[in-house]
Amino acid sequence: MLRALGIDKSFTGVHALRGVSMEVRPNEVVGLIGENGAVKSTLLRILAGVHRPDGGTIEIDGQAVTIRNAREANAHGIGIVFQEQSLLLNMSVAENIYLGQEAAFTRLGLIDARRRNAAARRQLEKVGLDIEPTRRTAELSFAARQMVELAKALALEERTDRALTILLDEPTSVLESRDIEILFARMRALKARASFVFVSHRLEEVLHVSDRVYVMKDGGVVAERAAGGVSVPDLHQMMVGRGLQTEYYREARQVPPAERVVLQTRGLGVAGAYRDVDLDLHAGEVLGIAGVIGSGREELTRTLFGFLPPTAGTLAVNGTPAVLRSPAEAVARGIGYIPRERRVEGLVMFLSVATNITLARLGAVLRMGLIAHGRERRLAQDWVRRLTIRTPDVATPCRNLSGGNQQKTVLARWMTAKSRILILDHPTRGLDVGAKEEVYELIRALSEDGVAVVLTSDTLEETIGLSHTILVMRDGAVTGRFAAPAGGKPQQVDLVRHMV
Amino acid sequence: MTTIASRMAGAAWLRAASPVLLLVVLVVGIGSAAPGFMRLETLGLLLSDTAVLFVMAAGLTFVIMVGGIDLSVQAVASLASVVVAQWLPVLGYAAFPAAILAGLAVGLLSGFVHVRFRIPSFVATLATGGVVAGLALLASHGQTVTILEAGRAQARWVSGSLLGVPDLILIGALVAVGGLIVQRFTPFGRYSAAIGAGEPAAWASGIRVERTKIVAFGISGGLAALAGVLLAARLSSGSPTLANEMLLPAIAAVVVGGTAITGGVGSVARTIVGALIVSIVRIGMTFLNVNIFAQQIVFGAALVLAVAITIDRTKIPIVK
Numbered sequence: 001m002l003r004a005l006g007i008d009k010s011f012t013g014v015h016a017l018r019g020v021s022m023e024v025r026p027n028e029v030v031g032l033i034g035e036n037g038a039v040k041s042t043l044l045r046i047l048a049g050v051h052r053p054d055g056g057t058i059e060i061d062g063q064a065v066t067i068r069n070a071r072e073a074n075a076h077g078i079g080i081v082f083q084e085q086s087l088l089l090n091m092s093v094a095e096n097i098y099l100g101q102e103a104a105f106t107r108l109g110l111i112d113a114r115r116r117n118a119a120a121r122r123q124l125e126k127v128g129l130d131i132e133p134t135r136r137t138a139e140l141s142f143a144a145r146q147m148v149e150l151a152k153a154l155a156l157e158e159r160t161d162r163a164l165t166i167l168l169d170e171p172t173s174v175l176e177s178r179d180i181e182i183l184f185a186r187m188r189a190l191k192a193r194a195s196f197v198f199v200s201h202r203l204e205e206v207l208h209v210s211d212r213v214y215v216m217k218d219g220g221v222v223a224e225r226a227a228g229g230v231s232v233p234d235l236h237q238m239m240v241g242r243g244l245q246t247e248y249y250r251e252a253r254q255v256p257p258a259e260r261v262v263l264q265t266r267g268l269g270v271a272g273a274y275r276d277v278d279l280d281l282h283a284g285e286v287l288g289i290a291g292v293i294g295s296g297r298e299e300l301t302r303t304l305f306g307f308l309p310p311t312a313g314t315l316a317v318n319g320t321p322a323v324l325r326s327p328a329e330a331v332a333r334g335i336g337y338i339p340r341e342r343r344v345e346g347l348v349m350f351l352s353v354a355t356n357i358t359l360a361r362l363g364a365v366l367r368m369g370l371i372a373h374g375r376e377r378r379l380a381q382d383w384v385r386r387l388t389i390r391t392p393d394v395a396t397p398c399r400n401l402s403g404g405n406q407q408k409t410v411l412a413r414w415m416t417a418k419s420r421i422l423i424l425d426h427p428t429r430g431l432d433v434g435a436k437e438e439v440y441e442l443i444r445a446l447s448e449d450g451v452a453v454v455l456t457s458d459t460l461e462e463t464i465g466l467s468h469t470i471l472v473m474r475d476g477a478v479t480g481r482f483a484a485p486a487g488g489k490p491q492q493v494d495l496v497r498h499m500v
Numbered sequence: 501m502t503t504i505a506s507r508m509a510g511a512a513w514l515r516a517a518s519p520v521l522l523l524v525v526l527v528v529g530i531g532s533a534a535p536g537f538m539r540l541e542t543l544g545l546l547l548s549d550t551a552v553l554f555v556m557a558a559g560l561t562f563v564i565m566v567g568g569i570d571l572s573v574q575a576v577a578s579l580a581s582v583v584v585a586q587w588l589p590v591l592g593y594a595a596f597p598a599a600i601l602a603g604l605a606v607g608l609l610s611g612f613v614h615v616r617f618r619i620p621s622f623v624a625t626l627a628t629g630g631v632v633a634g635l636a637l638l639a640s641h642g643q644t645v646t647i648l649e650a651g652r653a654q655a656r657w658v659s660g661s662l663l664g665v666p667d668l669i670l671i672g673a674l675v676a677v678g679g680l681i682v683q684r685f686t687p688f689g690r691y692s693a694a695i696g697a698g699e700p701a702a703w704a705s706g707i708r709v710e711r712t713k714i715v716a717f718g719i720s721g722g723l724a725a726l727a728g729v730l731l732a733a734r735l736s737s738g739s740p741t742l743a744n745e746m747l748l749p750a751i752a753a754v755v756v757g758g759t760a761i762t763g764g765v766g767s768v769a770r771t772i773v774g775a776l777i778v779s780i781v782r783i784g785m786t787f788l789n790v791n792i793f794a795q796q797i798v799f800g801a802a803l804v805l806a807v808a809i810t811i812d813r814t815k816i817p818i819v820k
Contacts, residue, residue, distance in 0.1 A: 326703075327703055328706040330706070331705070345700045359690075359705040
C-alpha cells in the first residue's frame, strides 16, 4: 500500500501542494480530480521521484521511503505515464521502453538488441499496439506514442516482485475512444497485479474506471469518496466548491463591449493545427476560446501574438491588415500576451520588477535615447501601487515574487506598453484563489477601459464566467459560438457538446 | 525564511565581490613578494598590457551577456593587425578605421550566421574565426608585416602618452566608459541582459532578439579588431598570428570578473577587474619566474575555477 502523508510542495512563487494526504490500496484504481492540472501532476511527479516534496512523508507498506529519482520509484514498484510525453523521438520504440534498463539485455557489455526488441514486442502486445519495436518513435502518431508510454510503464511489472503502482497523468486526453477502451481494459486486467492512480479532467471517465476518488482543490484534498456513491455533478460541485459564480467572476462588472472591431480574422489557419477561423474582437470584449487539447485553440492564440505565423487567411488590427511574423510585430500593433508559462515566457525571472515592467516599451523611460533610471523606478512604483503588486521593492528580482504578483507584473508590462488587445493564455494557471480573484478584477477593469481580451483557460467555468463571447473549437475548426452576457451565461454542457 | 534569504543575499554579495577581493589579494601578495612590482613603471606597463586584453574582453562581454560566445576574437584581432600594417602606407590614418570596420563586419557576419542559420555561436564563430585566420595568412603571405618609420609616427596615438599617462590606458578607459554606458543606459544593453537571462520571455516581450544578438557580435568583432590595431601599433608590426594566445585570457578575463558564462548577469566593469586579475597573474608569474609556457595552464585552470564559482546551478538543471 502506498500512502502519502501531508505532502507540501512549493515552486518559486507557487504553493502547489498544501499538506496533501492520500493512499493507494492494493489492487484498486484511485481517481484524482481537480480543476488545476498542475497540482495533480505535481503530486504524481513527487510519487514518481521527479520532484522532491518540501514536507510530508511517503510510506510504502508502512515504511517511510525517500524517492529521489525514477529508478528509485521503479524499485518501489512505482511507474508513471506522463501527460506531456517523455519519449525520446530520435530513438526506436524498444529503446524508449527500456531506456535506462539496458543492463538487462547486455552480453559482455554490449546490448543484445534482438532480445530487447522481443521483450519490447511483449510490452506492446499488452497495450494492443501492433507496431515494430524498431520503429523510430517520431514516426508514430501522438496517440500511439501515448500507448508506448503506457507500455513502458507496464514493463515495470516484469522487473519487480513488489506490488505495482502505475500513475497515469491524463492518459486519455489525446486518445481516441477505441484506445481509451484498450487502456481501461488493460487497467482492469492488471488490477490483480497493480494499483493505479488515474488523473483525468473527464469526470465520467474517472467514475467509470475508478474504485475511489480524491477531489483536489486549491492545492489540497477536499474530499475522498467511493466511486459507487457519487455522481458527476456531485464531484463537480466538490471540485469547484463555490456557491456564487457570478460574484466570483465579477459578473456585475461585465458591460457590453463597444461596436468597434479591434482584431479581425477571416479564414485564418495554420496547416495541421486549425483552419477557417473568423473572429471579430471588439473593444472592451472578452472573447473566450474553448476546446480540448488538439482542438487548435492553443495554436490560434499563439498566432494572434505572432509566435506561429498563419498559413492561410487574413488578420487585421484596428481595420488595417497585419502580418504578425514575430511577437515584436504584435507588440508594435498594440497586442500584449500573458503566457501560461509565466516563468519562461512571462518574466525574465532574474531581472527586477521594474525591468520587467518596462521591457515591452522602454521608450516610456528614455531621455535622449538613454534609460532614465529614476523615471523607470517611479513608473514601476506607480504600477506596483495601482495593481497592488506585493514586492519589497521594484528592484527585487521577479523570481522572489509569488505567482499572483508575478502575473500582475506581466499585466503591468502590457499596461505600460499601452496594449489595447491582450492575449491571455491560461492567465490563472497555478494561482491560488485569492490571486485568481485579483486577476479577474484586473481583467474586468481593463475591459471597462476598452481593452479587448482573447482568453483561453484551464477551466470551462472560468471561460464562461469571464467572457462576453465564447468560441468553441474542435479538431481545428470552430464548431460553436455563444454569447455570454452577464446574467445570460451558457451552460457548460452546451459548450462541451461542441467540444467533443 | 529570513535567515535563509539573508544568507542567500550574503552569498550573492560574496560572489559579486570576490573578484575584487581576489584582485586586492593578488596585488598585495605579489607586491610584498616582489618589491619591484609596485614601482610606477611596472604598474604603467601592467595597465598598458591590460588595456589591450581588456578591449578584446570588453567586446566579448557583450556576446557572453546575450548567452553566446565569440571564439573568433583572436583571429579578428590578428587580421586587423595585418590590415593596419599593410594599409598604413597607402591609406594613412584611414587604415585604422578600415581595420576596425573589417572586424565589425566579421562580427556582424558571425552574428548573422549564428541567428539566421541557427548555428550555436561557438560553432559559428569557430568557423568565421577559421576563415578570418586564413584571410590574414593569405593577405600577409604568412609573414610578419613591419610598420615602417612613417607608419610609426601615425601610430603615435596608441604608443604615445598624454600628460605622462600612456595612451593605451586612456583608450582602455574610453572603451570601459563607453561599454558601461551602452550596457546600463541604452535599450540595446537592457535587451542584451534580458535575452541572456531569459530569452523566451524577452522574445515574448517583443524584443527583437535576433537583431540584438547580431549587434552584440558586431561589437565583439569591432573591439577585437581595435585590440589588434592597438597591438600592431604597440609592436610596430602586424602578423596573422599576432593575437594567437589571447582567446583564452580574454574569456578568462570576462568570466573571472564575474560575468556568468550562461549570460544575463555581468558587466564591462566586472571585465575590467577580470582583465586586471589575468594580467597580474601573468606578470606575477614572470616576476616569480614561472615558465612562460606554463602560463596557459594557469589560465585554463583559472577559467574552470571561475566558471565553477560564478555559475548558478539552480538556474540551469542541465549543462550542455
